[in-house]
Amino acid sequence: MSRQEDIKLLRINYLRGPNMWTYRPVLEVWLDLGKLEDYPSNLLPGFTERLTAALPALIEHHCGVGERGGFLQRLQEGTWCGHVLEHIVIELLNLAGMPTGFGQTRSTSQRGVYRMVFRARDEQVARCALAEGHTLLMAAINDEAFDVDAAVARVRDKLDDCYLGPSTAAIVAAATDRRIPHIRLNDGNLVQLGHGARQRRIWTAETDMTSAIAEGIAGDKDLTKTLLKSCGVPVPEGAAVKSAEAAWDAAQELGLPVVVKPSDGNHGRGVTLDLRLREDVMAAFKLAEEHGSEVLVESYIPGNEHRLLVVGGKVVAAARGDIATVTGDGVQTVAQLIDSQINTDPRRGLTEEFPLNRINPLEDAVILLDLERQGLKLDDVPTAGRQVLIQRNGNVAIDCTDQVHPEVAHTVSLAARVIGLDIAGVDVVARDIGRPLQEQGGAIVEVNAGPGLLMHLKPAEGMPQPVGQAIIDHLFAEDENGRIPIVGIAGSRGTHTVARIVAWLLHLNGRHVGLACRDGLFLGPRRVERKNSARWEASHRLLMNRGVDAVVIENSAESVLRDGLAYDRCQVGVITDMGGIASLSEFDVLSEDQLYKVLRTQVDVVLSEGAAVLNADVARLLDMAELSDGEVILYGADGDAPALAEHRAKGGRAVFLRGGAAVLAQGSSETSGANVEALLRRFAASSAATSAEIDASVALAAVATAWAMNIPPELISAGLDTFVPELQA
Structure with missing residues (x-):
């Protein structure tokens, strides 16, 4: 078979929020298979064997078969290359360290053109994986060489560059x-x-x-010690010095051995321990001077280095350090021994995913100084059996959380409070963290703001600790989830007017409301932007605004298809109609069934304690009632309509029109509410000066939504009477 032309990637779109495919962000790719439309996998000689040899873990993909080996079965039976690309990309992401399980591929109305989507936590990483997967697929089809390891490395590099630490x-x-x-x-x-x-x-x-003040204090080791000592926290004696001679004088006064370190360094840089000789102290001073604005000389505290993590006043994790040594063999140099005996440890690496760092002595002057103190250089060959100290600190990765003595935990917690940090990494030197510090001469040597968590999340030895959960529990009370009420309104006609009325009613109810709709972006009653804001970016900005405690967002089917929703879940989701399909042809949405899948996104994200508000006069929308995790409120023009009657018979809430007024009904109970006719007359009188579209259905949708937000009927009625349809220029 002749070489196949590359599959064309026609369009790549990042859906940043819930969408017609899934609740989560995805990368949506439009593919043109070209001539490969006539060649499913079982008609490509040797393709399946080449692909599974390159990516053997594809056997773990269940695919639609629902069991291990399901995707391989599909390959053997024959599946199209768009579907194959989906699984290749997912596997590359898995291998790169971003586990991904979701993907779908669907045909379009054009022969050979498919829409393929896969879960994408980060757009740039997803695009990189797509590019590598596309190249791998074509190489497998055409029996060409492809370096999978290099491709995975490139995706991993992009992950390291772009994704969260x-x-x-x-x-x-x-x-x-x-x-x-x-x-x-x-x-x-x-x-x-x-x-x-x-x-x-x-x-x-x-x-x-x-606290910025606390962070500043923690960055000044001398000030930190002064404050801790004043509160009875054990710290090493020490002094700030200005010269190497002064460092030696301070060491003699304190009593040898000593530690020399920068006053405002971090990550152990420039810290030299257990100094006993004048030349060593003076050399250590020069080294510390390079890493900080001031140099400290402190009494040396014997024992192991420990890092205790304090969150909200409680010790939630602890890790112990260990020295790094090599043993001479009479053949290898010190540098070679470091590589063969230390850096070969699989727990060591250059990125944050490794609990221990690779040791590069040329980048750590403290290591070179310690070697010099042992009479060695990097290119020296230690005698067989000689143990050589390489690194005294920087290896804190052995979990010891369960061993921390209560008195130690109390002292460490006190240290964090004295400095004023809500989250702190407290460095403790002690022979045994399971004993009180005072009885063993242990001490707190540093308190760090913004501590790294990796040693607790992925220790070199011991059990990982749930430090992320501890931080979240510190930030949010047990009954808090950080959510504000969000109202999402989808449809094609009058949705911006529904949104404006609902925002007005929430404003009257005492809320600081943000509104994004096609009439603009609003904070309270004030319009801050006049351009169409029924789009993802504007909605997202409202969710970032600290001054907003309720948000109303208009969503068109086009915005859902182009970007997804701006929020993951909402308090109230409203669907007003099934119109507007004529404008969606570029998304290959050509039928009511396809539009239904798009609009249902708004109902799919309703919280269990929320409500879906649906127009009962549109028969197809009634099918969405079963999709809502929360309550369903129906509205319609005729209170006697079978759908409303059936819903009320089950105890459901409904809103309908009677005598020109909106009636709020639940079961057999009815409350006469807002004067809809009066509102319509005011709109008609001002139609030349407003962009609002309104009829009875729009008004009922707004009333039902306000009721879903637990706004009292009396306030809803007053709000409709005072709503002004005109927008200020």
Whole structure:
């Protein structure tokens, strides 16, 4: 068979929120198979064998068969290349460390053109995986060479560049477990947890509760020690010095051995331990001077280095350090021994996913100084059996949380409170963390703001600790989820008017309301942008606004298809009609059944304590009632309509028109509410000055939505009487 032309990627679209495919962000790819439409996998000689040889873990993909080996069965029976690309991309993401299980491929109305989607936590990582998967697929089809390991490495590099770091990702995962939404605010690790006025923010392991003053204190080791000592926390004696000679004088005064370190360094840089000789102290001073603005000389505290994590005043995790040594064999140099005996440890690596760092002595002057103190250089060959100290600190990755003595935990917690940090990494030196510090001469040597969590999440030895959960529990009370009420309104006619009326009623009910609709972007009654804001970006901005405690968002079918919803879940989801299909041809939405799948997204995301509001006069919308996790409220023009009568008979809530007024009914109970006729007359009188579209159905939708938001009927009635249809210029 001659070489096949590449599958064309016609369109790549990142759906950033819930969409017609799934609740989560996906990358949607439109594919043109070209001549390969006539060649499913079973008609491509040797293709399945080449592909499974390149990606053997494809046997784990269940696919539609629902069991291990399901996708391989589909390959052997014959499946089209768009579906194959879906599974290749998913497998590449799995191999790169971003586990992905969701994908779908569906044909379109054009022969050979398919829509393929897969779960995409990050757009750039997903695009990279797609590009690599596309190349791999064509190589397998045409029996060409392809380096899978290199492709996975490129995806992993993109993941490291673009995705959240492991500490931040652990906190976000814990938030997701508690159904707290999150928004990434920059390309790094600044993340918003929750929405609007109920949000909190984290930046790795710092929070919006972390005091800038406390962070400044923690960065000054001498000031930290002074404050801790004043509160009875054991710290090593020490002094700040200005010169190497002064360092030696201080060491003699304190008593040898000593530690020399920068006053404002971090990650152990420039810290030299157990110094006993004048030349060593003076050399250590020069090294510390390079890493900080001031140099400290402290009494040396014997024992192991420990890192205890304090969150909200409680010790939630602890890790112990260990020294790194090599043993001479009489053949290898010190540098070679480091590589063969230390850096071969699979727990060591250059990225944050590894609990221990690879040791590069050329980048760590402390290692070179310690070697010099042992009379060695990197290219020296130690005698067989000689143990050589390589690194005294920087290896804190052995979990010891269960061993921490209560007195130690109390002292460490006190240290964090004295400095003023809500989250702190407290460094303790002690022979045994299971004994009180005072009785063994142990001490707290540093208190760190923004501590790394990796040593607790992925220790080199011992059990991982749920530190992400501890931070989320610190930020949010047990009954809090960071959510504000969100009303999403979907349809084609009058939805912007429904949104404006609902926002007005919420405003009267005492809410600080954000509104995004085609009439603009509103904060309270004030319009802050006049351009069409019924789009993802504008809605997203409202969710980021700390001054907003309720949001109303107009969603068109086009915005759902182009971007997805701006929120993961909502309090109330409204569907007004099934119109507007003529404008959706570019998305290959040509039938009512296809439009139904798009619009149902709004109902799919209703919270269990929320409500779906549906127009009972549109028969197809009644089918969506069973999709709602929450309550269903129906509205319609005729209170005697069978759908409303049946719904009320089951105790459901309904809104309908009688005598020109909206009636709010539940079961057999009825409350006469807003004067709809008066509202329609006012709209008619101002029709030349307003963009609003309104009829009785639009008014009833607004009333039903306000009722779903638990606004009292009396206030709904007063709100419709005072709603002004005109918009200020």
